[in-house]
Structure formats: structure tokens, C-alpha cells
Amino acid sequence: xxxxxxxxxxxxxxxxxxxxxxxxxxxxxxxxxxxxxxxxxxxxxxxxxxxxxxxxxxxxxxxxxxxxxxxxxxxxxxxxxxxxxxxxxxxxxxxxxxxxxxxxxxxxxxxxxxxxxxxxxxxxxxxxxxxxxxxxxxxxxxxxxxxxxxxxxxxxxxxxxxxxxxxxxxxxxxxxxxxxxxxxxxxxxxxxxxxxxxxxxxxxxxxxxxxxx
Numbered sequence: 001x002x003x004x005x006x007x008x009x010x011x012x013x014x015x016x017x018x019x020x021x022x023x024x025x026x027x028x029x030x031x032x033x034x035x036x037x038x039x040x041x042x043x044x045x046x047x048x049x050x051x052x053x054x055x056x057x058x059x060x061x062x063x064x065x066x067x068x069x070x071x072x073x074x075x076x077x078x079x080x081x082x083x084x085x086x087x088x089x090x091x092x093x094x095x096x097x098x099x100x101x102x103x104x105x106x107x108x109x110x111x112x113x114x115x116x117x118x119x120x121x122x123x124x125x126x127x128x129x130x131x132x133x134x135x136x137x138x139x140x141x142x143x144x145x146x147x148x149x150x151x152x153x154x155x156x157x158x159x160x161x162x163x164x165x166x167x168x169x170x171x172x173x174x175x176x177x178x179x180x181x182x183x184x185x186x187x188x189x190x191x192x193x194x195x196x197x198x199x200x201x202x203x204x205x206x207x208x209x210x211x212x213x
Contacts, residue, residue: 011127011182013157017042017175019126020068021161023118024173031111032083034166038173043160048174050147053077053099056112056138059151062131063123066177067151070112074099076169081107105138112136127182155179 021038028036048067050057053074060066072080078097081104085095096103116133123129141147158176165171 010184013159013177013179014042015127015182016064016123016177017159017161019122020115020119020175021173023115023122024070024163027111027115027118028080031087031114032080033087034079034083036166037164039162039164041162045158045160045174047148047156048158048160048176050139050141050149051172052141052143052145054105054108054138055141055147056108056136057149058112058116058136059134060116060120060131063129064131064178064180065151065153066175067149067153068112068116068119069149069174070108070171071174072108072171073169075167076165076171077104077108079165079167079169080111084111100140105140109136109138112138129182151176153178 025036025038028034048069049055049071050069051071054072054077055069056072057067057069060068077099081099082095082097084107085103086092098104113136116136120131120133123131139147153176155178156176157179158174161173163171163173
């Protein structure tokens with residue numbers, strides 16, 4: 001009996017975006033103990049922007065370069081912030097009710113940091129790709145102001161996905177990355193490229209040792 005060969009699936013922007021969406025859902029669900037869902041529909045956009053009421057962005061580079069933005073309404077930002085603070089054991093009197101508070105920005109910035117960290121780990125685990133990130137930046141944006149970020153990405157592809165909180169507040173995830181495609185090599189003997197038990201330096205050294213350099 002001839003075994004059926006499994007067709008290889010090249011990885012594109014949408015595959016990377018899905019990993020990011022799952023990271024957003026996972027981190028926000030875990031840290032707030034609320035259900036976070038994302039739309040199954042992805043919107044192609046011409047550029048990414050920071051929009052009202054709170055925008056958070058982070059740049060990344062490495063295997064590919066890109067930009068991640070999360071734009072939240074004041075309602076979504078406060079819901080996520082307050083649920084996070086309650087999970088951390090703070091009383092209601094200690095929690096801000098203003099989305100412009102520094103506490104809100106600090107918490108959302110920390111959550112963005114955790115999201116991108118999870119995204120990095122899954123990229124390495126699933127695709128054997130490594131990226132590094134800048135420190136997340138938070139901005140309170142008023143209704144008259146929309147900011148575009150020049151990330152110097154070559155041939156950018158941009159996408160937007162809508163998320164919904166448990167109280168039906170919505171926020172948007174936007175990602176822009178350079179146009180690229182990851183093609184799976186037909187090499188079943190090439191195993192152990194990414195070993196989570198080793199640091200990146202140890203993995204690089206092991207690779208050089210295999211080449212006998």
C-alpha cells in the first residue's frame with residue numbers, strides 16, 4: 001500500500017496573523033478571566049493607524065519586520081483594565097474609572113508586552129522563526145486625531161481583525177508586515193532546529209557545531 005503524501009502548506013501573512021490573534025485571545029482571557037473572541041473575517045487595509053480612544057503599538061524585526069497595533073475604545077480599555085486589576089486582587093476603590101489614567105496605560109502596555117511575548121514563542125514553536133520587539137508604546141488618542149506610524153516596512157501587507165469582550169465592547173488588532181511567504185522544505189531528516197530547552201545562543205552554537213566550523 002502506497003502511503004499518501006501530505007501536501008505541504010506554505011505559510012503566509014494570514015497564518016502569522018492567526019498566531020497573533022490567538023496570542024491576544026489567550027493572554028487577555030487568562031489575565032482578565034473574561035471571554036475574548038475575534039472575528040473569523042479579516043480585513044485587508046492599506047495602512048495601520050493609532051485611533052481613539054487608546055492606541056498601543058510595538059515594532060518587531062528578525063525573520064521578518066512588522067508593526068502591531070491595538071486600538072481600543074474607552075469602554076473596552078476600561079473593561080479589560082478593571083477585570084485585570086480585580087484578578088490581581090485590587091479592590092474597586094483602588095481601580096481607576098477613567099481611561100486616560102496612567103494606570104490604564106500601564107496595564108494595557110504590560111498586557112501588550114505579554115501578548116507579543118506569547119506571539120514570539122508561538123512563532124518559534126510553530127514556524128521556527130525568531131523575532132525581537134521594541135517596548136510597547138501607549139497613546140491616548142482623541143476623536144480628532146489619527147496617527148500613522150512610519151515603520152519602514154518594505155512592501156507592507158496590512159490586516160485588521162475585530163475583537164469583542166465579554167460585555168460586547170469591541171477593539172481592533174492591526175498588523176502590518178513585509179510581504180513574504182514561508183515555504184516548507186521537504187526534508188523530514190532536518191529535525192531539532194528549534195529546541196525550547198536551549199537558549200537562542202545555544203541553538204546557534206549547536207547549528208555551527210553540526211557544520212563543523
